[in-house]
Amino acid sequence: xxxxxxxxxxxxxxxxxxxxxxxxxxxxxxxxxxxxxxxxxxxxxxxxxxxxxxxxxxxxxxxxxxxxxxxxxxxxxxxxxxxxxxxxxxxxxxxxxxxxxxxxxxxxxxxxxxxxxxxxxxxxxxxxxxxxxxxxxxxxxxxxxxxxxxxxxxxxxxxxxxxxxxxxxxxxxxxxxxxxxxxxxxxxxxxxxxxxxxxxxxxxxxxxxxxxxxxxxxxxxxxxxxxxxxxxxxxxxxxxxxxxxxxxxxxxxxxxxxxxxxxxxxxxxxxxxxxxxxxxxxxxxxxxxxxxxxxxxxxxxxxxxxxxxxxxxxxxxxxxxxxxxxxxxxxxxxxxxxxxxxxxxxxxxxxxxxxxxxxxxxxxxxxxxxxxxxxxxxxxxxxxxxxxxxxxxxxxxxxxxxxxxxxxxxxxxxxxxxxxxxxxxxxxxxxxxxxxxxxxxxxxxxxxxxxxxxxxxxxxxxxxxxxxxxxxxxxxxxxxxxxxxxxxxxxxxxxxxxxxxxxxxxxxxxxxxxxxxxxxxxxxxxxxxxxxxxxxxxxxxxxxxxxxxxxxxxxxxxxx
Amino acid sequence: xxxxxxxxxxxxxxxxxxxxxxxxxxxxxxxxxxxxxxxxxxxxxxxxxxxxxxxxxxxxxxxxxxxxxxxxxxxxxxxxxxxxxxxxxxxxxxxxxxxxxxxxxxxxxxxxxxxxxxxxxxxxxxxxxxxxxxxxxxxxxxxxxxxxxxxxxxxxxxxxxxxxxxxxxxxxxxxxxxxxxxxxxxxxxxxxxxxxxxxxxxxxxxxxxxxxxxxxxxxxxxxxxxxxxxxxxxxxxxxxxxxxxxxxxxxxxxxxxxxxxxxxxxxxxxxxxxxxxxxxxxxxxxxxxxxxxxxxxxxxxxxxxxxxxxxxxxxxxxxxxxxxxxxxxxxxxxxxxxxxxxxxxxxxxxxxxxxxxxxxxxxxxxxxxxxxxxxxxxxxxxxxxxxxxxxxxxxxxxxxxx
Numbered sequence: 009x010x011x012x013x014x015x016x017x018x019x020x021x022x023x024x025x026x027x028x029x030x031x032x033x034x035x036x037x038x039x040x041x042x043x044x045x046x047x048x049x050x051x052x053x054x055x056x057x058x059x060x061x062x063x064x065x066x067x068x069x070x071x072x073x074x075x076x077x078x079x080x081x082x083x084x085x086x087x088x089x090x091x092x093x094x095x096x097x098x099x100x101x102x103x104x105x106x107x108x109x110x111x112x113x114x115x116x117x118x119x120x121x122x123x124x125x126x127x128x129x130x131x132x133x134x135x136x137x138x139x140x141x142x143x144x145x146x147x148x149x150x151x152x153x154x155x156x157x158x159x160x161x162x163x164x165x166x167x168x169x170x171x172x173x174x175x176x177x178x179x180x181x182x183x184x185x186x187x188x189x190x191x192x193x194x195x196x197x198x199x200x201x202x203x204x205x206x207x208x209x210x211x212x213x214x215x216x217x218x219x220x221x222x223x224x225x226x227x228x229x230x231x232x233x234x235x236x237x238x239x240x241x242x243x244x245x246x247x248x249x250x251x252x253x254x255x256x257x258x259x260x261x262x263x264x265x266x267x268x269x270x271x272x273x274x275x276x277x278x279x280x281x282x283x284x285x286x287x288x289x290x291x292x293x294x295x296x297x298x299x300x301x302x303x304x305x306x307x308x309x310x311x312x313x314x315x316x317x318x319x320x321x322x323x324x325x326x327x328x329x330x331x332x333x334x335x336x337x338x339x340x341x342x343x344x345x346x347x348x349x350x351x352x353x354x355x356x357x358x359x360x361x362x363x364x365x366x367x368x369x370x371x372x373x374x375x376x377x378x379x380x381x382x383x384x385x386x387x388x389x390x391x392x393x394x395x396x397x398x399x400x401x402x403x404x405x406x407x408x409x410x411x412x413x414x415x416x417x418x419x420x421x422x423x424x425x426x427x428x429x430x431x432x433x434x435x436x437x438x439x440x441x442x443x444x445x446x447x448x449x450x451x452x453x454x455x456x457x458x459x460x461x462x463x464x465x466x467x468x469x470x471x472x473x474x475x476x477x478x479x480x481x482x483x484x485x486x487x488x489x490x491x492x493x494x495x496x497x498x499x500x501x502x503x504x505x506x507x508x509x510x511x512x513x514x515x516x517x518x519x520x521x522x523x524x525x526x527x528x529x530x531x532x533x534x535x536x537x538x539x540x541x542x543x544x545x546x547x548x549x550x551x552x553x554x555x556x557x558x559x560x561x562x563x564x565x566x567x568x
Numbered sequence: 569x570x571x572x573x574x575x576x577x578x579x580x581x582x583x584x585x586x587x588x589x590x591x592x593x594x595x596x597x598x599x600x601x602x603x604x605x606x607x608x609x610x611x612x613x614x615x616x617x618x619x620x621x622x623x624x625x626x627x628x629x630x631x632x633x634x635x636x637x638x639x640x641x642x643x644x645x646x647x648x649x650x651x652x653x654x655x656x657x658x659x660x661x662x663x664x665x666x667x668x669x670x671x672x673x674x675x676x677x678x679x680x681x682x683x684x685x686x687x688x689x690x691x692x693x694x695x696x697x698x699x700x701x702x703x704x705x706x707x708x709x710x711x712x713x714x715x716x717x718x719x720x721x722x723x724x725x726x727x728x729x730x731x732x733x734x735x736x737x738x739x740x741x742x743x744x745x746x747x748x749x750x751x752x753x754x755x756x757x758x759x760x761x762x763x764x765x766x767x768x769x770x771x772x773x774x775x776x777x778x779x780x781x782x783x784x785x786x787x788x789x790x791x792x793x794x795x796x797x798x799x800x801x802x803x804x805x806x807x808x809x810x811x812x813x814x815x816x817x818x819x820x821x822x823x824x825x826x827x828x829x830x831x832x833x834x835x836x837x838x839x840x841x842x843x844x845x846x847x848x849x850x851x852x853x854x855x856x857x858x859x860x861x862x863x864x865x866x867x868x869x870x871x872x873x874x875x876x877x878x879x880x881x882x883x884x885x886x887x888x889x890x891x892x893x894x895x896x897x898x899x900x901x902x903x904x905x906x907x908x909x910x911x912x913x914x915x916x917x918x919x920x921x922x923x924x925x926x927x928x929x930x931x932x933x934x935x936x937x938x939x940x941x942x943x944x945x946x947x948x949x950x951x952x953x954x955x956x957x958x959x960x961x962x963x964x965x966x967x968x969x970x
Contacts, residue, residue: 093650129700136702141681177647180658181675204673205658208650478682479612479731 016295034060034070036191038198038260042289042303044269045101048240049211052247053103054198054233056190061226070259071229072189074137075219079227082130085167086116086159087219089134091186093178094212096236098506101269102349106234107214108489108507111176113144114158116168123152127169138185144171147445149488153385155427155435155450156493157503159220170387172488174510180204186215189231190257197257198265201248202233210247212236241306251302254295265290265303277304351376356490356508359464363516367398367466370490370508374455381428383435384451384463386490390440391470391515394447398466401432401451405459415452427452428495432461442470469515477517487511580956597856600755601712603865605630605640606692610684610721610730612646614653617801618792620644621662622720622762622808624670629812630716631674634820634865641692641707643679645721645731655799662804662812664796678704686736693717693744695753711752716760716862720805723763725786726771742772749775756850758827758862762807764789767844776849779857781831783807784841791840806839820864827857 041053060071065080078084090107115130117123124147131144144150150171158168183204187194194200207213218230237247244251256263266289267273267280273288278301280288292301353373360366368388374380388394401410413430427433433452440447453461478485489507496503519525607630609623627642649660649671660671679688691697692707709715722729726738748754759780761769766782773780783806784790792802793809814833818825831845847854 132700132702136704139677139680141683143682177650177681179647179650180671180673181677184673205669208658479685479733 036070036259038263040198040265042267049100050237052235056231058229063227070191082126083118085221088114090216091178091182092214096212110174112172114170116164120166151387155383156385156491174486191259192257196255203249206249210235211238243304244302251300253300256292256294263292275307354508365468367464369464371462373460377457380455381495382453383493387446387448389446392467393470394467402462428454481517484512484514597852598861600714603635603714604709605635605716607718608643612731618805619720620648621804625662626718629815633863637676641678643684644677645684686730686734690744694747709753712755714862715754715757718760720762725765726768738769738772746775773848778848780846783843788841810834822860825859830859
């Protein structure tokens with residue numbers, strides 16, 4: 009017997025008691041969304057939401073105490089922290105908010121004053137909670153995006169601090185503190201599926217924590233785990249290593265599994281049902297009717313490849329970005345590589361020749377049928393010495409460059425109509441300081457349907473001090489991704505945040521290898537000694553007659 | 569008559585005392601009241617996999633014997649478990665049989681990546697941190713703490729390499745220990761170093777109450793034990809391999825295994841280098857120093873097995889690429905599939921000694937020391953009672969005879 013009657017009674021009692029309590033204080037829901045993406049990918053999105061109305065910051069029930077204290081002591085309005093392994097490409101499909109690779113920390117404070125020291129305190133506490141490195145508060149990396157809207161709060165400009173570490177190692181020990189923030193930990197509910205070792209064998213996974221304090225004085229704590237798996241048919245026990253065993257978390261007011269994007273719901277066992285709001289899935293009751301819940305999906309049309317395989321490249325029928333003429337510049341739109349409901353296509357790369365200079369190129373393509381209003385935020389570290397006079401924007405619709413209107417709205421808070429009046433406006437420039445703050449530029453762009461903008465800026469590489477080189481400097485330096493944020497109030501589009509690729513920049517590094525240095529120094533010293541020794545020994549004494557009178561005895565070396 | 573009466577009262581008094589109070593004294597001579605451990609893997613890059621396996625092996629040994637995570641500072645200089653070159657994501661093995669996943673989910677790493685450098689190491693030892701360094705990164709020891717310091721990596725004559733680019737010298741470490749002595753930050757230190765020419769690293773110690781074990785002399789290299797072809801690198805060093813052979817036989821609360829016995833269990837022929845155990849101004853008799861003075865905890869503990877999470881492998885997981893031999897299902901439920909090899913096997917199948925089953929430590933066990941005390945107390949009590957009866961018996965005989 010898996011669950012004795014006593015355990016059932018215990019959990020029933022718990023759920024009754026805490027159910028009553030939960031309704032009056034904190035509300036907690038769990039949800040799992042299974043969505044079919046392109047290129048044989050599947051998305052599993054775990055959402056754990058805790059909402060606390062009128063929190064008194066002293067007694068905490070389901071809302072985690074560490075974050076409540078963090079919000080209160082640092083006067084935070086919004087905080088988002090994510091740890092991600094892998095890179096999410098938009099060609100897989102639209103999944104809402106995702107995270108860039110590595111670690112990312114966004115914090116919005118109530119006031120503008122003293123942002124850097126407040127951010128430093130917050131980032132140190134967060135890195136202590138999750139066991140990450142303390143580099144989020146490094147001033148050479150972190151900066152403030154003025155015009156990117158990370159959340160639905162109003163006018164957060166100049167109060168937000170952002171820091172992104174693409175190189176942050178994410179491993180199994182980072183999931184453990186994240187799981188401990190859940191009310192039922194990983195013992196009950198949907199989180200009991202999460203086995204760290206299985207998660208780290210997947211294509212992409214990202215765990216994030218988001219705290220929002222709304223104006224009506226309610227705190228919401230949202231934990232999200234995104235998993236992207238490359239499978240055609242799946243079972244819970246195959247992906248997670250275990251089926252979903254009861255009980256459901258008694259604190260949760262609703263535990264649901266939602267299924268989207270599949271064409272044939274009959275291939276699922278058990279069969280999903282309608283759960284309201286045009287959603288299809290399951291609402292899980294306690295104890296799961298005394299049976300393990302092992303969702304199994306096997307599509308009826310089976311191709312040659314069954315189950316879990318890594319060799320999907322050949323079966324995609326995609327040309328990897330070029331048509332048969334090997335023409336790379338085909339207006340940025342290649343039908344094989346975009347999904348049906350993809351809004352934009354992003355690309356970012358370095359153009360370099362040699363170790364001295366280079367350029368960053370960002371390409372944005374509008375795949376929607378309407379105009380898009382976007383803001384681009386790009387922050388490049390100081391050792392890429394950006395020359396802003398080389399900032400140019402080209403469009404595939406016009407022959408000449410797009411003129412960039414200089415708005416420079418740093419001092420005032422412009423409203424939407426001012427920002428997007430022109431095709432391309434420069435909202436803000438921050439020049440870098442050596443060994444200090446990064447260079448930042450923010451642009452407001454209006455893209456017509458099908459238009460591609462190519463934004464390029466040139467830089468010269470700077471020299472790092474010897475102590476500033478990381479220990480594996482030969483690998484290169486990771487540059488944080490640029491953030492493209494969609495402002496959609498007019499067109500009724502959602503506000504969305506997209507991330508470009510992160511870059512790897514090779515700087516000329518000194519050779520750190522000890523044997524090499526030892527060999528060069530010793531051989532040089534030896535050569536100097538030996539060479540002069542040999543020269544002195546084998547030189548011949550001879551007369552050198554000068555035009556003037558005296559002859560001098562000079563030792564002349566033999567020519568080697 | 570009065571003499572006999574007094575005699576009997578005295579003996580009755582002794583019997584009563586012996587029945588209620590323990591008589592035997594503990595064999596432990598240590599003076600510490602808490603235990604800490606600092607475990608450092610100082611090398612970076614994939615080919616130094618064996619160093620992190622060494623460090624994690626000692627980490628798990630120390631945890632099993634009772635030191636909690638809050639008292640362990642673990643410094644790993646790179647990320648091997650989730651490295652792109654690791655064929656077994658999330659797993660680190662110290663044996664080519666892959667019996668035990670050292671990384672699991674119960675590992676708490678305090679310093680990782682670029683934070684493992686000479687400056688942070690010396691700041692950790694001396695306690696001179698910046699104000700906002702969190703608690704888990706501090707060595708919060710006091711004058712009653714016994715500290716185990718274990719360093720592994722690449723080294724040479726009087727230096728240890730950090731991250732393949734920095735070095736800490738023996739004089740630096742000696743000075744750090746002297747600062748700790750002056751600030752009363754330790755009771756005794758056991759310093760174990762496993763690098764090439766390791767013994768030179770403690771040649772400059774001048775503070776009292778330090779015991780040091782090094783695995784190779786000046787001019788000697790320290791060798792790895794064996795190669796794992798599925799991972800592609802050496803997975804463990806000889807010194808750690810034979811240390812674990814010995815330490816796996818020690819239970820929590822062990823009170824009779826001395827440090828000397830541990831040291832003598834490794835012969836130079838086995839590890840192919842000359843180890844050395846040295847005591848610097850040790851207050852107690854060095855022969856009384858126990859392994860559990862440093863490796864275990866003075867408090868009674870319930871030790872948990874290494875793989876703490878529970879999950880069930882489905883029976884038909886044909887598509888599963890993983891070799892899940894190392895995971896134990898501790899909470900015994902039905903549907904345990906014996907083919908999936910749930911029990912933690914003996915860690916080293918090369919030795920002939922029998923290893924203790926790790927699952928035994930799941931339940932609370934009384935300390936071995938207490939058992940010994942109880943046993944000897946019982947002997948003494950029985951002996952005293954027999955003596956009393958003999959005396960009464962002879963007094964009765966005397967009465968009869970007279």
